[in-house]
Amino acid sequence: AQKITQTQPGMFVQEKEAVTLDCTYDTSDPSYGLFWYKQPSSGEMIFLIYQGSYDQQNATEGRYSLNFQKARKSANLVISASQLGDSAMYFCAMREGYSGGYQKVTFGTGTKLQVIP
């Protein structure tokens, strides 16, 4: 079973509009974390936002917010007021328990976002 599922391989959004990128996860670990990363065409991985499983409030970082719905096991990324520079691949990832008391991070397959002028 997929640990992290991103069902949208590609999305388009008009500049200045908001967009939601979907992410669902699967874990039985009560303590876990969820990340979003941006990968522009230049290739680097840029950290955007993090949500811990025990965090009561949705995480926000500037124009990025994470819509965390624990019961539904979803952690959607919302980008407000899209800019042309937001065009990139976006990856959702989950940190969960691994053997030996350590944790492991697994990435989803990504969503390619294109912002249209």
Next chain:
Amino acid sequence: DTAVSQTPKYLVTQMGNDKSIKCEQNLGHDTMYWYKQDSKKFLKIMFSYNNKELIINETVPNRFSPKSPDKAHLNLHINSLELGDSAVYFCASSLSTSGNTIYFGEGSWLTVV
């Protein structure tokens, strides 16, 4: 100052050769990783080290051998390179395995011809 630096950034080599990618982090983190990103952009963890100890080894062929001389360095050596090894290899680090931010290097683009 680059937080996680890896070299080389680009590497073109012939099948059967042996090559190494070096990684260093100056963040004082305990945990380091190697991820492989294939042509479909899928990111898969290969190895994870915590304080120089191997903690994750994800069914990677034994032609791949990571080495962590100290907790700031994690190198990847690949023997007998195959065409399917062509990918982008990312080094990364975090404060611990439960850290809330993973910092990635710029990636090493390996092409095997």
